[in-house]
Amino acid sequence: xxxxxxxxxxxxxxxxxxxxxxxxxxxxxxxxxxxxxxxxxxxxxxxxxxxxxxxxxxxxxxxxxxxxxxxxxxxxxxxxxxxxxxxxxxxxxxxxxxxxxxxxxxxxxxxxxxxxxxxxxxxxxxxxxxxxxxxxxxxxxxxxxxxxxxxxxxxxxxxxxxxxxxxxxxxxxxxxxxxxxxxxxxxxxxxxxxxxxxxxxxxxxxxxxxxxxxxxxxxxxxxxxxxxxxxxxxxxxxxxxxxxxxxxxxxxxxxxxxxxxxxxxxxxxxxxxxxxxxxxxxxxxxxxxxxxxxxxxxxxxxxxxxxxxxxxxxxxxxxxxxxxxxxxxxxxxxxxxxxxxxxxxxxxxxxxxxxxxxxxxxxxxxxxxxx
Ligand code: HSE
Numbered sequence: 001x002x003x004x005x006x007x008x009x010x011x012x013x014x015x016x017x018x019x020x021x022x023x024x025x026x027x028x029x030x031x032x033x034x035x036x037x038x039x040x041x042x043x044x045x046x047x048x049x050x051x052x053x054x055x056x057x058x059x060x061x062x063x064x065x066x067x068x069x070x071x072x073x074x075x076x077x078x079x080x081x082x083x084x085x086x087x088x089x090x091x092x093x094x095x096x097x098x099x100x101x102x103x104x105x106x107x108x109x110x111x112x113x114x115x116x117x118x119x120x121x122x123x124x125x126x127x128x129x130x131x132x133x134x135x136x137x138x139x140x141x142x143x144x145x146x147x148x149x150x151x152x153x154x155x156x157x158x159x160x161x162x163x164x165x166x167x168x169x170x171x172x173x174x175x176x177x178x179x180x181x182x183x184x185x186x187x188x189x190x191x192x193x194x195x196x197x198x199x200x201x202x203x204x205x206x207x208x209x210x211x212x213x214x215x216x217x218x219x220x221x222x223x224x225x226x227x228x229x230x231x232x233x234x235x236x237x238x239x240x241x242x243x244x245x246x247x248x249x250x251x252x253x254x255x256x257x258x259x260x261x262x263x264x265x266x267x268x269x270x271x272x273x274x275x276x277x278x279x280x281x282x283x284x285x286x287x288x289x290x291x292x293x294x295x296x297x298x299x300x301x302x303x304x305x306x307x308x309x310x311x312x313x314x315x316x317x318x319x320x321x322x323x324x325x326x327x328x329x330x331x332x333x334x335x336x337x338x339x340x341x342x343x344x345x346x347x348x349x350x351x352x353x354x355x356x357x358x359x360x361x362x363x364x365x366x367x368x369x370x371x
Contacts, residue, residue, distance in 0.1 A: 003094070007037055011073065015098050070093060083130075097132050098133045104249070108128065110133070112142060117366075136355025136356055139253075141159055144347035145345070150299065158279070159246055161265070161266045161276070164275055168268065180270075182215060225270075228268040274318075275319075279347065281342070281344075296333070313332065324350060326358065330345050
């Protein structure tokens with residue numbers, strides 16, 4: 001069978017738009033016949049791509065089932081509602097999904113092919129039909145340090161994250177900018193005047209952050225000028241679900257047996273779309289920094305080791321430097337005082353690219369090569 005008929009759902013949202021843009025740029029749509037689905041604009045003209053006509057109903061099981069593969073960025077509720085119904089109706093196609101709903105299920109594989117291509121290949125060969133993108137933070141952490149994992153050098157990882165507003169959604173990104181505007185307005189005049197009293201500027205900003213009219217409907221708290229050390233819902237052991245995913249998903253992605261512990265705290269910060277993480281890695285034995293750096297660099301074609309100095313760090317190792325890029329820089333690599341096996345590193349990645357869209361389009365490409 002050649003895989004040529006693909007349905008796309010949720011392609012207008014933030015992740016979906018990035019995905020479609022990447023697919024166009026890489027020529028993924030060549031040779032594909034695409035149906036574009038919608039939950040709200042059925043019958044309206046669809047994008048002039050992949051021979052797609054008018055938008056089809058994203059809840060029309062028959063129309064969905066006419067596709068050999070469906071890629072969805074529509075979200076977890078949609079997956080829960082539609083996928084079981086499609087499978088019950090006998091649809092045997094490939095489901096490629098950005099949502100977390102199916103990630104940990106036995107009949108799914110988490111896709112991140114630069115890191116776990118053999119796991120994906122085995123899944124395809126064994127008849128798995130659900131190909132799910134990983135949590136953005138987990139995927140970006142593995143993109144950065146998969147070289148160390150491949151060598152079997154990782155005893156455990158503690159990841160302390162600095163996650164961008166985009167991970168919470170498009171409306172949250174807007175709210176972050178609105179918060180910044182309110183702060184800017186409160187400090188206007190005082191900020192520009194070097195002779196103004198700094199504590200007065202601080203008071204103005206602080207009063208703005210805690211005022212009743214400060215925009216925080218989405219985040220529930222100030223993110224601009226502050227941070228939020230809580231992402232997603234709580235789990236029984238005191239972790240948040242975002243923190244729980246670090247261990248659960250990294251071990252599923254790598255098919256580790258026994259599992260390699262990954263844990264830490266996840267924090268939302270006022271970056272737009274790039275997630276950062278400070279990693280503490282316990283190596284299985286003392287390994288020189290130069291060996292560590294070259295093994296990290298060899299991990300895949302997108303990781304970049306950044307020299308541990310101020311100029312390189314400021315130029316290359318920030319959300320601003322990585323925004324819109326597929327590169328995954330990792331720097332601040334040094335040994336910690338705890339002992340020669342303890343490694344520190346800091347990494348940044350675009351959570352809409354390797355963190356969301358890129359593994360999905362590559363999963364489709366891989367499936368087209370294999371089936
Ligand atoms: N859950 C992540 C976040 C994004 O809130 O940043 C999706 O993987």
